Amino acid sequence: MLDVEELKEKFLNLQFDTKEFSLDADKVATVAKMSGETLPEFTDPNHPDFQVPPAIIASLAAGRHLPIEFPKLGGIPMDGGKAVTCIHPVKVGEPLTGRTHLHDIYAKTGRSGRMVFLVSRMEIFDANGTHVATSDSRMVIREKPAQ
Amino acid sequence: MSVKTISDVEFGVELPPFQPDTSLRATAAFAEAVGWGRGGRFNDHERARKEGLPGALVPGIMAMGFLTSMIHHWSPVAKVEHIDTVFRAPLLADQPCTISAVVTDIATEEGLVQLDLTVKNSADETRVFGTANVRLPLS
Numbered sequence: 554m555l556d557v558e559e560l561k562e563k564f565l566n567l568q569f570d571t572k573e574f575s576l577d578a579d580k581v582a583t584v585a586k587m588s589g590e591t592l593p594e595f596t597d598p599n600h601p602d603f604q605v606p607p608a609i610i611a612s613l614a615a616g617r618h619l620p621i622e623f624p625k626l627g628g629i630p631m632d633g634g635k636a637v638t639c640i641h642p643v644k645v646g647e648p649l650t651g652r653t654h655l656h657d658i659y660a661k662t663g664r665s666g667r668m669v670f671l672v673s674r675m676e677i678f679d680a681n682g683t684h685v686a687t688s689d690s691r692m693v694i695r696e697k698p699a700q
Numbered sequence: 701m702s703v704k705t706i707s708d709v710e711f712g713v714e715l716p717p718f719q720p721d722t723s724l725r726a727t728a729a730f731a732e733a734v735g736w737g738r739g740g741r742f743n744d745h746e747r748a749r750k751e752g753l754p755g756a757l758v759p760g761i762m763a764m765g766f767l768t769s770m771i772h773h774w775s776p777v778a779k780v781e782h783i784d785t786v787f788r789a790p791l792l793a794d795q796p797c798t799i800s801a802v803v804t805d806i807a808t809e810e811g812l813v814q815l816d817l818t819v820k821n822s823a824d825e826t827r828v829f830g831t832a833n834v835r836l837p838l839s
Contacts, residue, residue: 583733587726588765589718592772607783608765612734632760634830636784691786 554696555624555669557660569620570653574613574677576605578645584609598645605643610686611635615653615675618692626669626694633670633691641685643677649685651675656689669694703775706811706836715801715815718770722758727793730762742793758791763828766799767817771834774801778813778834785817785830796822801832811838 578598585595585606594602643649656674660667671692679685703709728743740747741757748756764785771778791797798820805814812835819828 580733583729584765585769587721587730587733588762589720589769590765590772591769592776595772606765607768607780608761609734611761611764612736632787634784634786634828635761635764636782636830637764638782639780689784 554667555627555660555694557658557669560624561658564620564623564655565658566654566656567620568652568654570615570617570651572613572616572651572653574649574651576609576645576649578603581605581609581645584612602642603645605645607637607639610637610639610643610677610688611690613649613651613675613677613688615651615673618673619671620655628669628694628696631693631695633693635691636689638687639685640687641679641683643685644679647680649680650678651688652678665695667696669696703836704777705839706806706808706813707839708775709803709806709813709836711803711806713803715770715774715803718766718773718799720766720769720797720799722791722793722795722797724756724793727756727758727762730765731759734759734761745793753790754792756793758793758797760785760787760828763787763791763799763819764830766797766819767801767828767830767832770799770801771815771832775834775836778836780832781812781835782833783817783830784832785828787828789825789827791819791821791827797827798822798824804831809838811836 593600653675657672731742
């Protein structure tokens with residue numbers, strides 16, 4: 554069984570990944586349109602305020618899910634959800650940098666056993682180094698009963 | 701009526717219903733655009749079943765996209781500052797879903813609205829839920 558307090562002490566708030574992203578305008582527009590978006594600032598790459606919708610920000614994946622020294626997860630990992638904070642409009646056509654750390658680790662116990670939640674936070678910066686958005690990914694591990 | 705300023709918002713009001721496109725064509729196009737097009741999970745029911753899934757899925761972040769779009773349909777001037785979605789269970793492609801949002805808090809002086817968000821399948825089971833913080837013009 555994972556020791557949540559020990560993991561928090563050892564791994565929280567330590568950056569473990571940096572990754573560069575370059576977004577394709579047509580793909581960004583496709584994501585917006587398939588989501589039912591109709592505002593041209595999200596669907597029309599020629600719009601002067603064309604920008605990235607939150608779903609694209611949520612899709613940006615770090616080079617690795619967890620710090621390299623993180624212990625093996627004993628259970629079945631699942632995608633528990635995503636959260637996006639938009640600080641400034643994210644423009645297409647300029648490089649973005651995502652810096653990732655573990656933001657939170659917590660456990661919940663129910664009838665089916667214990668589930669451990671790992672919240673990985675990617676802070677996204679534009680080419681000027683301005684923090685433009687934050688994306689949280691919740692990974693849920695349902696621990697095996699024997700653990 | 702489209703919402704133009706914070707004073708147009710009433711506590712407890714439900715946003716107008718929005719019927720998203722959950723067709724396999726849409727989920728496949730979405731998955732391809734975010735780089736998840738390989739494999740059959742979002743674009744091929746048969747291949748998804750071979751992976752042990754009940755069928756091809758709607759990507760979780762596509763549900764986030766549906767909810768953001770619904771907010772923009774309600775108010776084209778709304779800025780979604782924060783959206784948090786919990787993926788409780790999978791949504792299947794080619795099956796209709798209902799999405800809803802309700803105003804749960806208003807900070808009039810700041811122009812901020814909080815919404816509770818829900819995505820249900822055709823069996824009325826909640827598959828995705830969450831919250832959004834949205835900023836609207838003061839006047």
